[in-house]
Amino acid sequence: MNVRRRIYMAYLLGFPALVIALGLALLVHPKFLVLVFAVQFGLGIYVIMRKCPQCGKAVLNNPITLFGTTMYIWTGRVPAHCSRCGASLTGADFGGSKDPRH
Numbered sequence: 001m002n003v004r005r006r007i008y009m010a011y012l013l014g015f016p017a018l019v020i021a022l023g024l025a026l027l028v029h030p031k032f033l034v035l036v037f038a039v040q041f042g043l044g045i046y047v048i049m050r051k052c053p054q055c056g057k058a059v060l061n062n063p064i065t066l067f068g069t070t071m072y073i074w075t076g077r078v079p080a081h082c083s084r085c086g087a088s089l090t091g092a093d094f095g096g097s098k099d100p101r102h
C-alpha cells in the first residue's frame, strides 16, 4: 500500500471511528470521550508521521506560495509526487508492504 493510500485510508477510517466513539460517549458513558480524543489524536499522529519513501520528508508538509513567498504548511491533501525530491507517492511502497501485487 503506498503512502497516499495509507493517508486516505486513515481519513476514511477516522470518520466512522469518530461517530462510534461519540455515540458511545453520548449514549453509554461520558468516559468514552477519552476514546474520541485518543482515536483522532492517534490517526492525526499517524498521518503526520507518514514520510516520503525516498527522502523522508513528511508527506503532508507541503510548500505554498503566498505573495511571492514560499512557505511550508501542513496540508490535508497528499500530492502525487514528493514536493522535495519528486518521487512518486502513488507508486509501490517498499517500506514494509509484503503484498505481492506491489
Ligand SMILES: [Zn+2]
Pocket (backbone or CB within 6 Å): 052, 053, 054, 055, 056, 057, 082, 083, 084, 085, 086, 087
Ligand atoms: Zn521525497
